[in-house]
Amino acid sequence: MSGLQIWAIQTLNSLALGGLLYMLSSGFALIFGLMRVANLTHGSLFMIGAYVAATVVREGHNLFLAALAAMLCVGLLGGLIERLILRRLGGNSQGQVLATLGLSFVAADACLMIWGGDPLPVNAPAMLQMPLHLFGLSFPAYRLVVLAISIVAALLLYLLIERTRLGAMIRAGVDDMPMARAVGIPASLLFTTVFCLGAALAGLGGTLAGPIFNAYPGLDAEMLPLALIVVILGGVGSLAGTFVASFIVGFIYTFGIFLVPDLAYVILFLPMVLVLAFRPQGLFGRSLS
Secondary structure, three states, X not given: OOHHHHHHHHHHXXXXXXXXXXXXXXXXXXXXXXXXXXXXXXXHHXXXXXXXXXHHHHOOOOHXXXXXXXXXXXXXXXXXXXXXXHHHHOOOHHHHHHXXXXXXXXXXXXXXXXXXXXXXXXXXXXXXXXXXXXXXXXXXXXXXXXXXXXXXXHHHHHHHHHHOHHHHXXXXXXXXXXXXXXXXXXXXXXXXXXXXXXXXXXXXXXXHHHHHHOEOOOHHHHHHHHHHHHHHHHOOOOXXXXXXXXXXXXXXXXXXXXXXXXXXXXXXXXXXXXXXXXXXXXXXXXXXX
16 A cells, blocks of 8 residues: 555545544534533443444444434434433533433443443445555545535534524524523423534444444543533534534544554644633633633
């Protein structure tokens, strides 16, 4: 394999990881921006999505059906978490953080009990398992599809937020929730809807990650810190910032491991430290009131 081929594949791996991080981080950013809840179960929702997809694929169904099943199951689970737990802790930020942290441990043990400790492979569709040849280079076709799906998802989410009544309510809630309540926006229903949407996006991300990473214990702990870095870099509640930051983190993480594996996490966390020091609201965010 030539040097150019290696660099091209690493670039594609970075883009694919950036797309997966956007699936995970966009919902996290929306939830945090609207509800001011640092949902530490979000990585677990991503992992559960991967496990659900692996189960559906093992039953002989295709990845598209697996994605729908994962989005539905994880979205409903997110709604239950918001309704039954976080809502009872309204106004208690510390309690919400601790509750979601505890739920992440519960979810990790539940996955171990249900699916065991061995990685579960998720097979990509046969037509996407063959490499794609462009400009004399070979690329993993599935990673290109992941990148394309993430871009389409980003566009659809942008249209939802910017061009629909639901999106207008979400934007109003992010900007000023007390005023949004005052003009009649149903905050209770809005919170549940956004939580379900964010969880469903995490489930879709877990499904798409399955053929790349497999479903395995610890996937949540590996992905959640990356999502936190993305949200901090991009800015709370900013989908544009989340999109840009996802690919920045994807490149830094992939090439950091590839070039200087011993310092990969130093290189990854250094931009976050600099942003926190000089622009706490993030690259595209605004200061929280």
